[in-house]
Amino acid sequence: MIRPVQHSLLALTLVAGTACGRNRASAETKEAHGTEAGHETFDARLPLKDIRGLHFVVVPEPRPEGAWYPAEAIGDESAQALLSSPVKGIISAVRVPPGQRVGPGTELLSIQSPELARLKADWLSARARRERTGAELAREQRLFQAQAGSRRELEAAESEASTARAEEEAARLALEARGLSPESAGAVLSLRAPKGGSVTTYTVQLGQGVEAGQELGRFQTASAAIARLELPLPAPQDWRPGALTEVRKSDGQRWQARLEGAPATLSADTRRLSYRLRLLGAALPLPGTPLEVHVPLATSVVLPQSALQQVEGVWGVFVKAGETAEFRPVRRGPELGTDVMVLDGVKPGEAVAGEGAYLLKSLQIKRKSGGDDHDH
Numbered sequence: 001m002i003r004p005v006q007h008s009l010l011a012l013t014l015v016a017g018t019a020c021g022r023n024r025a026s027a028e029t030k031e032a033h034g035t036e037a038g039h040e041t042f043d044a045r046l047p048l049k050d051i052r053g054l055h056f057v058v059v060p061e062p063r064p065e066g067a068w069y070p071a072e073a074i075g076d077e078s079a080q081a082l083l084s085s086p087v088k089g090i091i092s093a094v095r096v097p098p099g100q101r102v103g104p105g106t107e108l109l110s111i112q113s114p115e116l117a118r119l120k121a122d123w124l125s126a127r128a129r130r131e132r133t134g135a136e137l138a139r140e141q142r143l144f145q146a147q148a149g150s151r152r153e154l155e156a157a158e159s160e161a162s163t164a165r166a167e168e169e170a171a172r173l174a175l176e177a178r179g180l181s182p183e184s185a186g187a188v189l190s191l192r193a194p195k196g197g198s199v200t201t202y203t204v205q206l207g208q209g210v211e212a213g214q215e216l217g218r219f220q221t222a223s224a225a226i227a228r229l230e231l232p233l234p235a236p237q238d239w240r241p242g243a244l245t246e247v248r249k250s251d252g253q254r255w256q257a258r259l260e261g262a263p264a265t266l267s268a269d270t271r272r273l274s275y276r277l278r279l280l281g282a283a284l285p286l287p288g289t290p291l292e293v294h295v296p297l298a299t300s301v302v303l304p305q306s307a308l309q310q311v312e313g314v315w316g317v318f319v320k321a322g323e324t325a326e327f328r329p330v331r332r333g334p335e336l337g338t339d340v341m342v343l344d345g346v347k348p349g350e351a352v353a354g355e356g357a358y359l360l361k362s363l364q365i366k367r368k369s370g371g372d373d374h375d376h
Contacts, residue, residue, distance in 0.1 A: 044326045044327060044364075045324040045325070045326050046318070046324055046326065046327075046360055046367070047323065047324055048323050048325055049323060051359055053355070053356045053359065054356035054360070055354050055355040055356055056320055056351040056352065056353055056354060057304065057351070058349060059301055059347060059348050059351075060301060060302065061301075061348045062301050062348070063299060063300075063302070064299045065296075065297045065298070065300060065341060066296045066297055067294070067295055067297060067334060067335075067336050068248075068293065068294055069229060069293055069295050070229075070290065071230075071247070071277075071290075071292060072288065072289070072290060073224035073227055073228075073279075073284075073286065074224050074227075074228050075197075075220040075223075075224045076221075076224075076225045079220065079221035080220055081195070081218070081220075082215060083202075083216040083217040083219055084216055085191065085211075085212060086212060086213075087178055087189060088114075088115045088209075088210065089111040089112055089113030089115065089189060089209070089210060090112050090209050090210070091109060091110070091111060091204050091205065091206055091207060091209075092110045092111060092206075092207075093109065094202070095108055095110065096108045096199060097199075098198070098200060099198055099199070100199070101196070101198050101286075102198065103193070103196050104194065104195045104196050105192050106193045107190045107192050108192060108217075109190075109202075109216060110188055110189070110190055110191075111189040112188050116185060116186070116187060116188075116189055117186070119171070119175050120182070123175060123185075126164065126167040126168035126171040127168050129164045129167065130161070130167070130168040132164070133157070133160040134164070136157050136161070137154075137158055137161040139157075140157040141154065178212075191216065194219060195219075197219055197220050199217055199220075200220045200287060202216065202217040204216050204217070220287045223286065224287040224289065225278055225284055226260075226278060226279070227276070227293055228274065228275070229274070230270055230272040230273065231272060231275065231295065232334075233272075233273070234333070234334075235262075235263075236295055236296060236298075237298055238298075240262065241259050241260060241262055243258070243259045244256055244257070244258055244259075245257055245293060245296065246293075246294045247291050248291065248294075249290075249291055249292075250290065256280045256281060257278060257279050257280060258280060260276045260278055261275070261276055262275070275293075277293060297334055297341060298343060300333055300343050301348070302340070302342070303317070303339065303340060303342050303346075303352065303354070304338060305335065305338055305340045306354055306356075306357055307353060307354045308332060308342070309327075309357050309358060309360070309361040311361055311365070315329065315330055316328050316329040316330050317345070317352040319352050320352065325353060327360075327361075327364055328345060329345060330342050330343075330344060330345030330346060331343040331344040
């Protein structure tokens with residue numbers, strides 16, 4: 001006969017054993033579904049059987065690549081000139097618009113200058129005084145030789161003539177220091193082209209008053225020997241100064257170009273790498289002409305841009321494995337039109353999702369968020 005106390009202990013033992021069994025079964029079930037030590041894990045393999053519109057591409061062998069990047073033709077610094085006025089005045093005429101090719105000595109701007117008129121008047125006055133004192137000195141010399149004049153009057157005439165010559169020379173130098181010939185100077189200054197080329201820009205306008213030495217614009221020779229190129233990071237690894245490449249214009253004209261230097265830092269305004277290439281050959285373009293430069297890039301795998309998907313801030317591809325696909329991070333390189341360089345992360349011969357890869361991205365995000373825990 002079983003006593004009541006013993007019966008109660010037996011019942012508790014049976015209940016506890018049943019509960020332990022259920023806990024073990026629950027643990028095994030959670031482990032089978034990817035739960036371990038209280039932390040949910042994620043099966044990265046995505047089933048492919050129910051996904052429509054998905055196409056795979058085979059990863060090709062790596063190959064050396066290059067791309068065309070936009071650039072601009074600029075003049076060599078030695079061929080650039082700053083336009084400025086040597087005197088104070090007012091812009092009275094703009095003779096040549098920016099961008100028009102002109103020959104050396106062509107009048108670009110007219111400046112009406114009271115200052116220039118005063119300098120010319122000073123020179124004319126000094127010249128007249130020099131001529132007058134010179135004539136008086138000659139007369140005193142003749143009188144002195146004829147013993148009809150005194151030495152004192154002769155010496156005074158010599159002093160006046162010497163002073164007048166000095167004043168004329170000072171007036172001449174004041175004009176020549178401003179780049180003007182006293183004989184040709186007038187009230188209007190003609191600012192002329194220093195050489196054959198074109199005005200790239202004016203910094204003044206008609207009727208504006210200007211100061212002596214003020215910048216009025218910039219002048220550039222008619223041809224540009226430099227192609228300026230800006231590239232985003234990462235920089236081409238094996239592009240070194242002295243390397244030759246090709247430059248082209250939209251009309252089909254092409255040049256060979258030599259890389260003059262590799263930038264050490266990013267430009268302050270665009271935060272890009274700025275390169276300079278010297279164009280080789282004749283018939284150079286005009287400054288400001290849009291160009292394209294062929295930039296050699298690394299040897300790498302090239303895939304369609306649609307194959308690369310960004311998941312949680314990481315670029316990668318979905319690699320096929322049987323009837324499933326798995327996301328694999330890659331190192332993305334520069335874009336090549338509709339393709340993109342993949343520098344690391346895939347191997348030739350592997351099959352990766354191309355068109356429709358975004359469907360796998362959506363499925364992965366959905367499964368990781370717990371939206372479809374039993375999608376098989």
